[in-house]
Amino acid sequence: MKETTAASENKKSPGFWRHAWLRFRRKKLSMCALIVVFLLSLVAIFSPMIAGTRPIVCKYKGNLYFPCMAYFNADWENPIFQKDRFRKRYPKNLKEKDPDSWAVWPLIFQDPYRPVRNNEWEDRPGNPFNGGEPSSLNIFGTSKGKDVLAMMVHGTRIALLVGFVSTGIAATIGIFVGAVSGYFGGWVDIIISRIIELVMCIPSIVLILALMAVIEQPTIWHMMAILGFTSWTGMARLTRGEFLKLKESEFVAAARSIGVGPFRIMFRHILPNALAPVMVPIVFGIAAAIKVEAGLSLLGFGAPPPNPSWGTILNAGMTNYTEWWQIVFPGVAIFITILAYNLIGEGLQESTDPRLADPKD
Amino acid sequence: MAGYLIRRILLGLLTLLLITMAIYALIRYMPGNPLATDAAMMNPENMPSEEDIQRMRAAYGLDKSIPEAYAHWLTNMIKGDFGSSFAEKKPVLDVIGSRVTNTLLLTVPSLILAYILAIPIGLFSTARSGKSDERLVGVVLYMLYAIPSFIAALFLQLLFAVKLEGTAFELPLMGTKADDYEALTSSEQIWDLLEHMILPVISFTYVSLAYYSRFIKANMEEVIRQDYIRTAKAKGLGPFRIMIHHAFRNTLIPFVTLLGLSLPALLGGAIILEQIFNWPGMGQLYFRSILTRDYPVIMGLTFALSVLTLLGQLLADILYAFVDPRISYQ
Numbered sequence: 001m002k003e004t005t006a007a008s009e010n011k012k013s014p015g016f017w018r019h020a021w022l023r024f025r026r027k028k029l030s031m032c033a034l035i036v037v038f039l040l041s042l043v044a045i046f047s048p049m050i051a052g053t054r055p056i057v058c059k060y061k062g063n064l065y066f067p068c069m070a071y072f073n074a075d076w077e078n079p080i081f082q083k084d085r086f087r088k089r090y091p092k093n094l095k096e097k098d099p100d101s102w103a104v105w106p107l108i109f110q111d112p113y114r115p116v117r118n119n120e121w122e123d124r125p126g127n128p129f130n131g132g133e134p135s136s137l138n139i140f141g142t143s144k145g146k147d148v149l150a151m152m153v154h155g156t157r158i159a160l161l162v163g164f165v166s167t168g169i170a171a172t173i174g175i176f177v178g179a180v181s182g183y184f185g186g187w188v189d190i191i192i193s194r195i196i197e198l199v200m201c202i203p204s205i206v207l208i209l210a211l212m213a214v215i216e217q218p219t220i221w222h223m224m225a226i227l228g229f230t231s232w233t234g235m236a237r238l239t240r241g242e243f244l245k246l247k248e249s250e251f252v253a254a255a256r257s258i259g260v261g262p263f264r265i266m267f268r269h270i271l272p273n274a275l276a277p278v279m280v281p282i283v284f285g286i287a288a289a290i291k292v293e294a295g296l297s298l299l300g301f302g303a304p305p306p307n308p309s310w311g312t313i314l315n316a317g318m319t320n321y322t323e324w325w326q327i328v329f330p331g332v333a334i335f336i337t338i339l340a341y342n343l344i345g346e347g348l349q350e351s352t353d354p355r356l357a358d359p360k361d
Numbered sequence: 362m363a364g365y366l367i368r369r370i371l372l373g374l375l376t377l378l379l380i381t382m383a384i385y386a387l388i389r390y391m392p393g394n395p396l397a398t399d400a401a402m403m404n405p406e407n408m409p410s411e412e413d414i415q416r417m418r419a420a421y422g423l424d425k426s427i428p429e430a431y432a433h434w435l436t437n438m439i440k441g442d443f444g445s446s447f448a449e450k451k452p453v454l455d456v457i458g459s460r461v462t463n464t465l466l467l468t469v470p471s472l473i474l475a476y477i478l479a480i481p482i483g484l485f486s487t488a489r490s491g492k493s494d495e496r497l498v499g500v501v502l503y504m505l506y507a508i509p510s511f512i513a514a515l516f517l518q519l520l521f522a523v524k525l526e527g528t529a530f531e532l533p534l535m536g537t538k539a540d541d542y543e544a545l546t547s548s549e550q551i552w553d554l555l556e557h558m559i560l561p562v563i564s565f566t567y568v569s570l571a572y573y574s575r576f577i578k579a580n581m582e583e584v585i586r587q588d589y590i591r592t593a594k595a596k597g598l599g600p601f602r603i604m605i606h607h608a609f610r611n612t613l614i615p616f617v618t619l620l621g622l623s624l625p626a627l628l629g630g631a632i633i634l635e636q637i638f639n640w641p642g643m644g645q646l647y648f649r650s651i652l653t654r655d656y657p658v659i660m661g662l663t664f665a666l667s668v669l670t671l672l673g674q675l676l677a678d679i680l681y682a683f684v685d686p687r688i689s690y691q
Contacts, residue, residue: 201376202663203670210384210391213391213652291509294512298633299633318515327515327519331515339504342506
């Protein structure tokens, strides 16, 4: 008897985020979208194991190697393969140079960076260079000889990375600037608000194009930084509003009265309470970043050519409209990804809005 | 009101100054310069002499430091001289002027179309909220909203210009006029232009259509919960009259902000869409002038766009006071 009362006393009422999750879970569409994003992340993480021309694992001259990791970073290719002159052609070289070798190959033997040639894989024809329609070897067809499916699998990595990294940068700047502006108020607020208005006045695509043009050899990381540095204003405004409201509340006065410093109050006490409304534009921001990246790559202003971004495939497709597969497949992929993030954002909005809370739970 | 206007205009001028300064510094920091992208300079048999290059650098203002060159640009701009385009060797105002009509041809119809369609769709969605037909419309709009306009443009091109080629539904892939445009009679010329406009206008319209109608619906939902709507219902007014006369008029307040904010989009067009449709408008001009480092044109376009953005914001605020008597700028 005594134990049960103790147990029920210890049982805390669910916190805000747990409540939100319980409500989010009931939204079928948003949950489906979450699963889609999860699957896309799996594709991105395991992209070299899904499509590639390097073995996932191989035993070569008595040692185990993981050549597929070179797709993440070219420097991760074991020097032994350069020394033995593999030249990125693994199937034949492995057999010729070490008859006892064995290898586990990716699901699809196709490369996102180059066309597969005749007999690279024994008795298998190479990719057609022109008009490579979808076929059993190139399920989504080819783009300038390269397999579209392999490019799209590896492009998932770029798309998700761009979404997370650039929105992460934007959110960090936006939350920090908004918090400082809202909490301190006064002339700090006036100056920061003017800066925000100034940045908002420049059409973002104009600014992004100008910034991309400034960089001599832009990489995908430059682009993520630029997207991040140009899209923080909305989040800053929102955070500022929340902070203006919350800094008047009693828990802030209490914290201040026991001598807590301003930055500790801002980020330990106020921010967790302001996070829910700021999270929603962050999720929508991910979708927007993916869209802008695809658009820039389509203009030829995006990730430099060997990078298999979805937009780069569209760019190739624009030069020849009869090769519809270069437009339809990446287009659908972009659409699904953006739709999924939008649905998650909407679900988050509904499940964190206290006005829509169900009084029963 | 006058005091408010003056304050806003002064603030706007300061903003303009800062924006043009920032963009000017940016373009000067871009690697390469207009001399390097000029095709005539690339000809190995006819390399310009050192003096020629110096003369051209001086003509383009490249010999000055960035602050000096900016001050030069600013003083000329105040006198109404935006300089000459490096690439087209014509005054910037003429270069931009020759493209304004093309952009307006796309954006004005698409803006009008979006409003004309969005208002009834939004009202319909509110009236039949929760019914199966409303949900179908909602899902379709939501899906449309998730397709970036440039992908929709590519899909439309694939469908109407490639797949339906040779049928009655065939539409031109890109450009503004057919190859045999000169030979056509004037009525045929107008028809030809219309045909070329269809796909770009659809691509321009549908994203804002989806956005506006969801916006109207969200605002209407809030308004129809108000007491005065219940009063109107209680005194026996018809649903149509309540919708239009009582509810919709009150959603106009947030709607006018949208109207003001869409002003810069009128001229800015869409860089990506104009590039896809090879439409010689302002967006394409901006893209090309960045590629060729045509400084005066970039500056002219940035200036025009910033002015429009600021004007749009000002207009939205003034309209706000106009439609909502609770707001005044005394």
